[in-house]
Every structure is written in structure tokens, then in C-alpha cells.
Amino acid sequence: xxxxxxxxxxxxxxxxxxxxxxxxxxxxxxxxxxxxxxxxxxxxxxxxxxxxxxxxxxxxxxxxxxxxxxxxxxxxxxxxxxxxxxxxxxxxxxxxxxxxxxxxxxxxxxxxxxxxxxxxxxxxxxxxxxxxxxxxxxxxxxxxxxxxxxxxxxxxxxxxxxxxxxxxxxxxxxxxxxxxxxxxxxxxxxxxxxxxxxxxxxxxxxxxxxxxxxxxxxxxxxxxxxxxxxxxxxxxxxxxxxxxxxxxxxxxxxxxxxxxxxxxxxxxxxxxxxxxxxxxxxxxxxxxxxxxxxxxxxxxxxxxxxxxxxxxxxxxxxxxxxxxxxxxxxxxxxxxxxxxxxxxxxxxxxxxxxxxxxxxxxxxxxxxxxxxxxxxxxxxxxxxxxxxxxxxxxxxxxxxxxxxxxxxxxxxxxxxxxxxxxxxxxxxxxxxxxxxx
Amino acid sequence: xxxxxxxxxxxxxxxxxxxxxxxxxxxxxxxxxxxxxxxxxxxxxxxxxxxxxxxxxxxxxxxxxxxxxxxxxxxxxxxxxxxxxxxxxxxxxxxxxxxxxxxxxxxxxxxxxxxxxxxxxxxxxxxxxxxxxxxxxxxxxxxxxxxxxxxxxxxxxxxxxxxxxxxxxxxxxxxxxxxxxxxxxxxxxxxxxxxxxxxxxxxxxxxxxxxxxxxxxxxxxxxxxxxxxxxxxxxxxxxxxxxxxxxxxxxxxxxxxxxxxxxxxxxxxxxxxxxxxxxxxxxxxxxxxxxxxxxxxxxxxxxxxxxxxxxxxxxxxxxxxxxxxxxxxxxx
Numbered sequence: 001x002x003x004x005x006x007x008x009x010x011x012x013x014x015x016x017x018x019x020x021x022x023x024x025x026x027x028x029x030x031x032x033x034x035x036x037x038x039x040x041x042x043x044x045x046x047x048x049x050x051x052x053x054x055x056x057x058x059x060x061x062x063x064x065x066x067x068x069x070x071x072x073x074x075x076x077x078x079x080x081x082x083x084x085x086x087x088x089x090x091x092x093x094x095x096x097x098x099x100x101x102x103x104x105x106x107x108x109x110x111x112x113x114x115x116x117x118x119x120x121x122x123x124x125x126x127x128x129x130x131x132x133x134x135x136x137x138x139x140x141x142x143x144x145x146x147x148x149x150x151x152x153x154x155x156x157x158x159x160x161x162x163x164x165x166x167x168x169x170x171x172x173x174x175x176x177x178x179x180x181x182x183x184x185x186x187x188x189x190x191x192x193x194x195x196x197x198x199x200x201x202x203x204x205x206x207x208x209x210x211x212x213x214x215x216x217x218x219x220x221x222x223x224x225x226x227x228x229x230x231x232x233x234x235x236x237x238x239x240x241x242x243x244x245x246x247x248x249x250x251x252x253x254x255x256x257x258x259x260x261x262x263x264x265x266x267x268x269x270x271x272x273x274x275x276x277x278x279x280x281x282x283x284x285x286x287x288x289x290x291x292x293x294x295x296x297x298x299x300x301x302x303x304x305x306x307x308x309x310x311x312x313x314x315x316x317x318x319x320x321x322x323x324x325x326x327x328x329x330x331x332x333x334x335x336x337x338x339x340x341x342x343x344x345x346x347x348x349x350x351x352x353x354x355x356x357x358x359x360x361x362x363x364x365x366x367x368x369x370x371x372x373x374x375x376x377x378x379x380x381x382x383x384x385x386x387x388x389x390x391x392x393x394x395x396x397x398x399x400x401x402x403x404x405x406x407x408x409x410x411x412x413x414x415x416x417x418x419x420x421x422x423x424x425x426x427x428x429x430x431x432x433x434x435x436x437x
Numbered sequence: 438x439x440x441x442x443x444x445x446x447x448x449x450x451x452x453x454x455x456x457x458x459x460x461x462x463x464x465x466x467x468x469x470x471x472x473x474x475x476x477x478x479x480x481x482x483x484x485x486x487x488x489x490x491x492x493x494x495x496x497x498x499x500x501x502x503x504x505x506x507x508x509x510x511x512x513x514x515x516x517x518x519x520x521x522x523x524x525x526x527x528x529x530x531x532x533x534x535x536x537x538x539x540x541x542x543x544x545x546x547x548x549x550x551x552x553x554x555x556x557x558x559x560x561x562x563x564x565x566x567x568x569x570x571x572x573x574x575x576x577x578x579x580x581x582x583x584x585x586x587x588x589x590x591x592x593x594x595x596x597x598x599x600x601x602x603x604x605x606x607x608x609x610x611x612x613x614x615x616x617x618x619x620x621x622x623x624x625x626x627x628x629x630x631x632x633x634x635x636x637x638x639x640x641x642x643x644x645x646x647x648x649x650x651x652x653x654x655x656x657x658x659x660x661x662x663x664x665x666x667x668x669x670x671x672x673x674x675x676x677x678x679x680x681x682x683x684x685x686x687x688x689x690x691x692x693x694x695x696x697x698x699x700x701x702x703x704x705x706x707x708x709x710x711x712x713x714x715x716x717x718x719x720x721x722x723x724x725x726x727x728x729x730x731x732x733x734x735x736x737x738x739x740x741x742x743x744x745x746x747x748x749x750x751x752x753x754x755x756x757x758x759x760x761x762x763x764x765x766x767x768x769x
Contacts, residue, residue, distance in 0.1 A: 030646075085515070085729075085731070086516075086728050086731075088516075089514075089515040089516025089517075089731065090515065090516055091516075092516045093515075093516040093517060093518065110514070110515070110516060110517075110731060111516050111517065114516075114688050123766065199712070200622075200623075200708065200709065200711035200712055201708070201709035201710050201714075202709075203729075237479070249601070249624045250600055250618060250620055250623070251599075251600020251601065251618070251620050251622070251624075252600075252623065253620075253623035253624070253711070253712035253713070254598075254620065254621070254622030254623035254628065254708065254711060254712050255600070255623075256599055256708075256709055256711075259600070259601075262599075262601065262602065263600075263601045266601065267600070268601050269601075285453040342681070388438065395514050396728065397733055398731050399726070399730040399731060399732050400723060401730075402726075402729035402730035402731070403535070403725065403726065403730055408713060408714065411711075411712065411713055412713055415712075415713070417625075417713055426534065429534070430533070430534070430535065433529060433532075433533060
């Protein structure tokens with residue numbers, strides 16, 4: 001907070017101004033924080049590799065600012081996000097390794113006892129920045145009582161579409177409900193410009209299958225971790241998926257994470273679900289064909305289903321401090337510094353909309369209004385549900401997600417390999433194994 | 438043998454002990470201790486020389502294998518040491534439809550790919566054994582699929598099989614032979630055969646070059662004798678080439694079956710086990726459950742379940758193909 005520059009003040013001021021306009025809560029500067037980092041502290045941070053260059057550049061600039069301000073050296077290691085999970089788990093088990101790990105989804109719930117209680121820090125940040133979104137509490141506030149990690153946000157996956165093709169299919173704007181969405185997809189197919197979403201074992205882009213199940217009221221488990229996936233609601237969602245699949249471009253059963261990007265950028269797919277990276281790739285490309293496409297790419301939030309509320313699934317990011325760290329206070333200070341508006345706003349902006357904030361006040365960040373196409377990604381963390389919704393997170397939820405139970409269920413039913421009822425039954429059996437009935 | 442340094446070395450302490458007989462305590466103190474006697478004995482030294490290799494094997498082979506076996510009987514999760522649960526993991530896997538499917542996929546993949554690799558590899562070896570122009574160059578070129586890193590060739594196949602960008606589909610479409618792109622990896626059976634084709638492409642050079650080496654050890658005089666006896670080309674192949682090649686075939690195919698059964702990279706890049714788990718092999722499922730899903734015990738149990746099949750393949754090769762009495766000078 002002390003290294004306030006004129007630029008930062010202006011940035012924060014404009015952010016708050018914009019925030020007031022769009023209804024983001026203001027920053028409460030009176031929230032207090034007292035912490036004295038240990039003398040001679042050094043920190044090691046393990047984080048997921050950048051998705052966009054701006055992210056890591058600004059992150060490292062913030063790290064440098066932290067070292068300049070506190071004298072605490074920080075080493076940052078990067079790993080592919082899927083490799084951070086096993087490394088963090090091993091560190092937790094052996095009691096040695098990085099002091100801080102930036103990981104994904106329900107990792108913190110696998111070893112909550114090994115993590116430093118960061119309730120004081122989260123309470124401070126929550127008070128100052130308008131509160132955490134419910135998804136952050138679902139992931140990191142253990143039993144609604146103590147914080148086992150500091151939420152960092154999420155990488156949103158939204159509907160990405162070709163505006164001209166959607167308009168040519170007779171839709172002025174992207175539908176806001178599942179009925180309208182199906183009509184749009186049918187119209188696009190009839191026009192010869194179909195859309196498509198991944199139905200293969202794609203770790204990121206198959207997340208839309210969770211949205212589908214939830215949007216009709218289905219869920220993997222209930223609040224008591226009872227497996228309830230085989231429900232009439234899920235079957236309805238699967239019946240819908242069958243109709244939807246008929247409108248897809250051929251080959252979506254084999255699609256892994258990169259396939260929809262390739263098909264979309266080649267003009268073979270009019271609608272898909274993805275991070276903001278497709279738009280980025282087109283905007284930063286030197287290919288004239290892609291340059292022409294940029295103005296035609298639009299984004300929208302996922303349509304709402306019969307449940308009437310957003311039911312989105314995105315990749316959640318956490319920040320964990322391990323109990324074995326020799327410098328718990330320095331580690332907390334580091335996370336606080338990185339989450340303060342001077343640093344976080346700059347980072348959010350540099351990530352170009354790839355990361356959605358966990359704290360409401362950052363809804364005012366200029367990145368969300370710099371281009372209206374960024375705006376849908378703003379609410380990713382706000383509308384996010386953990387894959388293990390509505391139960392308790394842990395090994396069972398992580399295992400069920402990694403085993404593609406929901407994604408496989410939708411793929412089986414959508415492709416007609418088995419009936420929706422049978423697909424739900426099979427998923428129930430598979431999930432029960434994880435939740436040990 | 439007189440120059441054998443080991444034997445020469447072993448004499449030294451004996452000579453020393455003889456010379457010390459009947460002399461004072463100072464001399465007795467100079468008698469080599471148990472350690473130096475051990476080090477200088479033939480067996481001791483042999484053991485010592487083998488020790489580094491034994492330590493390496495124990496450390497990098499036996500320990501991981503033992504740990505894997507142990508994990509298979511525990512409920513270990515990533516980051517959490519497990520407790521012994523007996524056969525619970527195996528009972529769980531037996532009732533798991535995805536594991537049963539993966540077992541079927543693995544057997545199907547291994548059998549079909551191995552048979553194709555053997556037939557095509559043998560054919561290629563026979564062709565390369567003939568006097569061809571640019572023989573050496575051709576033999577080097579044939580090795581290329583084997584040399585290229587699997588991950589790299591898998592990515593090439595990923596493009597070749599792509600639902601939207603497949604070169605095969607594009608060519609066939611342009612030729613008017615198909616009216617829409619082939620769904621290579623989106624249909625379960627197409628995906629199985631596509632992954633097998635990629636595996637066969639990669640595995641043929643190993644079989645072909647190894648069999649070619651075997652073919653070249655067969656004396657031409659045998660073919661000449663067979664030709665004089667009026668044997669046809671087929672008879673020469675069946676009665677001369679094949680029997681003499683059998684020991685090599687046994688070794689090569691054992692390795693080939695083992696490599697195929699434990700394949701991972703190709704599937705992981707091409708399909709990640711999809712569509713609908715139709716191409717999940719035991720190795721990919723084991724990784725998915727153990728590392729991505731965190732269930733180390735279960736993943737280890739899947740990996741362990743592969744062992745009996747691998748042992749069966751080795752034993753079949755050893756007893757069925759390799760130890761033929763007549764090949765070792767017997768009359769049967």
C-alpha cells in the first residue's frame with residue numbers, strides 16, 4: 001500500500017468509478033491488517049504456468065515490487081496446471097516443498113489439515129474488497145468456518161460465437177435460456193454453420209457437461225454427499241443433450257481441449273464454449289483471415305436452464321500456504337500484497353480477461369469494460385459451481401471429476417450409445433464408487 | 438588362466454600367511470584381516486563388482502515395483518499414505534465397468550496390433566533381405582518411425598485423424614470416394630482401429646529390423662540345398678526360413694507385445710482414452726485414476742493387474758517358442 005504511484009491512484013480511482021457505475025461494491029480502505037513478516041524470510045511459490053503472457057509478466061512484476069518493498073526474496077516456479085496437483089499433494093504429505101502453491105479446483109480440500117489457516121487474511125480482504133463470491137467459500141472455507149486458502153479467481157469458459165452466423169440464423173442476440181439455445185443451434189445447423197462442444201475426455205472444455213446437468217436441476221451429489229446423479233432432472237438434461245448433439249459439427253465425441261479452438265478459428269464451428277483464448281488467438285494473429293474474424297467473434301454467458309439461475313463450471317484457482325513453511329507471516333504478507341488492488345488490478349488487466357476475480361470490488365476492473373466482449377468473463381467466479389456441487393469437496397469429488405463421470409454420461413446419452421436413463425444409471429454407479437456407498 | 442589377475446591376487450594372502458607361521462606377534466598383526474581377504478578372494482571381488490549394478494537394480498527397479506505392488510493393496514491417495522486394505526481395490530475394479538472395458542481394449546489393442554506388426558514386419562524384413570538398390574539407405578529409412586519420439590508421431594497422427602482437418606479425409610473427399618469427413622477418433626470402433634494403425638506404424642520397424650538381422654544369420658547354403666531338392670519359394674520359407682527364425686521371432690514378439698500392452702503416450706495424446714472410454718488402456722486408466730484423480734492405491738492396482746498378462750506373454754514366448762530341443766542340438 002505504501003508504494004502508491006500516481007498511475008496506481010488514477011487506475012484505482014477510475015476502477016472504483018466504473019465499479020460504482022456497474023454496481024460493484026466500493027473498496028473499504030478502513031479495513032485493517034497487522035502482520036510483521038519474519039526477519040530474513042525467503043519464500044518459494046509454485047504456480048500454474050501462464051495461459052496468457054500478460055499474466056506471468058505482471059505477476060512477476062508484482063513479485064518484484066513485493067521484494068523491493070519488504071526485502072523478502074521470492075522464487076516462483078511454474079508448472080502446467082495439471083502437474084501442480086500431484087506436486088502440491090506430495091509436498092503436503094512429506095512436509096517439505098514450496099511455501100505457497102497456486103493450484104486449481106478442490107486441491108486444498110484434499111489435505112486441509114496441512115494448510116495454514118488464513119482466515120484472518122481472507123476476512124481482511126473480504127471486508128476491504130466487497131466480499132468473496134459464494135464459490136470461493138464453497139472451495140476454501142472449510143465447513144463454512146475457517147479459510148484453508150486464499151481464492152485467486154477462475155479461468156472462465158463462456159459461449160464463443162460468430163456474430164454474423166448467429167444473426168444469419170435469425171437471432172439478434174445470443175439466447176439467454178436453454179430452449180432458445182437449442183433453437184439457435186438447430187437454426188445454425190440448418191444454415192450449414194453448425195456449432196459444437198467437446199465430448200471427449202477434455203479436462204477443461206468438457207466442463208459444459210456440468211453446466212448442462214445443473215441447468216436442469218441435476219447434480220452429482222446432494223449436500224450430504226449422497227450420489228443423486230440418477231435423477232429425473234439429469235435424465236431431462238440428457239434428453240436435451242441428445243437433441244443438442246444432433247446439431248453439432250461431426251467429430252465432437254473425439255474433441256479434446258484444443259479441437260474446438262482449431263475448428264472455430266478455421267471457420268468450421270460457429271458456436272462453442274471456451275476461455276477468452278480463442279478471441280486472443282484471433283486478435284493477435286497475423287493471418288488476414290483471422291484478423292477479419294476478430295470483429296465477428298462474440299462472447300456470452302452460458303444460457304440458463306429451467307432452474308433459472310446461472311450454473312456454470314470454470315477452472316477455479318486457489319492460493320495455499322503449507323503449515324510446514326518456516327515463514328507463515330511472510331507468506332501471508334505475500335498473498336495479501338498480491339491481492340491488494342494496486343497489484344491485483346494490474347494483474348487482472350494484464351491477464352486480459354482470462355482470470356475472473358474472486359472479490360466483488362474487482363468487478364470494477366477496466367478490463368471488463370475495455371471491450372464489451374470481455375464482459376461475460378467477468379462473472380465467471382461469481383456464477384461458478386464446484387464440480388462436486390452440492391456436496392463436500394475432497395478426494396471423492398476430485399476423483400469423480402478426473403474420471404470424467406459427468407462428461408462421459410453426457411457423451412454416452414448425447415451420442416445415443418445408451419439411453420439417457422441408462423447413462424444416468426451408469427454414472428450413478430461410477431460415482432457411488434468414489435463416494436463409497 | 439595363468440594370467441588371471443583374480444587368481445594371482447588370491448595367492449597373495451596365502452603366501453603372506455605362510456611366511457608368518459612361527460613368527461612373532463608383530464608379523465601376526467600384519468596378517469590380512471577378514472575384509473581384505475574377502476576383497477581379494479575371487480568370489481568376494483566378483484560380488485563387489487556386481488554390487489553397483491545390484492544397488493541400481495534394487496533402487497530403480499525392485500523398489501518402485503515393490504512399492505507399486507504394496508500401493509495396490511492400500512487405499513493410498515496422492516499426498517496421503519494409505520492403509521492396507523487387502524484385495525479391496527481389486528474387488529472394486531472387478532465391478533467397475535470402465536476398468537473391464539479398459540482390459541478388453543488393452544487385450545484387443547495388443548493382440549491385433551502385435552499380429553499386424555508381426556506379419557507386416559516379417560514381410561518388410563523379407564523384402565529388405567533381398568538385393569535391392571539403395572539397400573542401406575532403405576534400411577535406415579525404415580527405422581524412422583521407430584526413431585521419432587512417440588509423442589511427436591502421436592501429434593502427427595492426431596492431425597491425420599482430426600475430425601475437421603484430416604488429410605486422409607480431405608484426399609478421399611477430393612477423390613470423390615467419401616462425401617464427408619471420416620470420424621476417426623469420434624466413433625468407438627473407428628478410434629480403436631485408428632490407434633492400432635498408429636501403433637502398428639510405429640512398431641513395424643523394430644520387428645522388421647530385428648527379423649532382418651535374424652534372416653541374415655541363415656546360411657545361404659540351406660536355401661541352395663532346398664532349391665536343389667526342388668523346394669518352392671513357399672516351401673523354402675516355411676521349412677527353412679521360419680524354423681530358423683523362430684528364436685528371434687520369440688524374443689522380438691515378446692518385446693513387441695510388452696511394449697504394446699503397456700502403451701501410454703499414443704493414447705494419451707490421441708484420445709485420452711475417449712471416445713466413451715473406448716480406447717482407454719490399462720496404462721492410461723491407471724494414470725488417470727492415480728495421478729489426475731489422486732487414487733494412488735486404485736491406480737497401482739490397475740497397473741498390477743497388468744502383470745499376470747505380461748507374465749503370461751513372457752512364459753508363452755519362453756516355453757512355447759524359444760526352447761525347442763532341436764534348435765539346441767536335440768533331435769526333436
